[in-house]
Amino acid sequence: MSFFANVEQVPGDPILGLTEAYNADPRPTKVNLGVGIYYDEDGRIPLLRAVHLIEQQLAAEAKPRGYLPIDGLPAYTQATQKLVFGEGSELIAAGRVATSQTIGGSGALRVGADLLHKLLPHATVAISNPSWENHRAVFGAAGFDIVDYTYFDNASHGLDFAGMVADLQKLQPGTVVLLHACCHNPTGADLSTEQWKQVAALLKDRQLFPFIDMAYQGFDKGIEQDGQAVRIIAEAGIDSFIVANSYSKSFSLYGERVGALSVVGPDATSTKAVQSQVKRIIRTIYSSPSTHGAALVAGVLGSAELRGMWGAELTEMRERIHALRAGMVQKLAALGAPEFGFIQQQAGMFSYSGLSKAQVDRLRDEYGIYAVGTGRICVAALSQKNLDYVAKAVYEVSR
């Protein structure tokens, strides 16, 4: 008898498969818009100057590598709280936030999902339609039943707010609602301040549990503005919620796996109890997180000089994305396709371009331009060098 002889092969990640196909493509003009990574003008993942400097400093200090506490490096989790909840947050002052360093934003989602499944075993989770594919997988793996809520309007290429509100209103009290704080992946359609206030009031009124995923803070309007969902939900008087955040994009530290899970409770005592549950979950999965990436982020955020430098670099990344969006819209309009103006309204790295599967296939076959079958393109993988080529190709396949 062989234990592994009849194991079913499950399909691989479609987006990673796209990169494999791109790598194998010999055409020099090829462009990979399928990824979820910010590339600079030269098509490279940037190593931020602030990160490089702190890394050199840490290397010179040559510190030993003991274990971190289960919930991570205190300087990292404290700096994270300030970034996510705001410097003067009353929640932090009241001891109502407990933050754990996690293995990327993905780790925060999974630990948070495991926590909620333990504390609210009968809850379902509501996820936007569409959403980052891994949301469904992570919450499903944690044992949740999953429902969709309306999010995107294919006709306007923007948020279907009325549809979203109508669906949220139908949810059972106690349902966990997964919300993208900003730069919605995959659509690029975000809520306005006013819309967040309405959603926060609805969540409170209907006794729904907010689980905020913030993977792109600083990639649209800036740290403060992009974090508004967290503050609005707190201000609505919702006493318990969760935030998962990631530094993969904002620090360009993808492979260091730097994320955090923050739980908010009604008072300091309950928050401590919830955090004890979080720590038990972490302990039984990977015991404690790793040191290096957290030390980099804590080092940058803890130094006024490096923090200023990082802020400027983040601004540079976000402004480059805005310029690429504007350039794409302008070039398409000049070619005779003004209907793509919505690309400039969308936020963050991604755009739901409205291209069909057949059009995406043509982009790949005829032009060596790789996009996700849903029409999602990564704007941050464009550059001023390939913009003309991509705009022309999009124009041709959309005629």
Ligand code: PMP
């Ligand atoms: N949430 C969303 C919406 C994301 O797009 C991503 C990254 N693609 C994550 C979470 C996970 O981030 P990380 O890479 O830090 O695990």
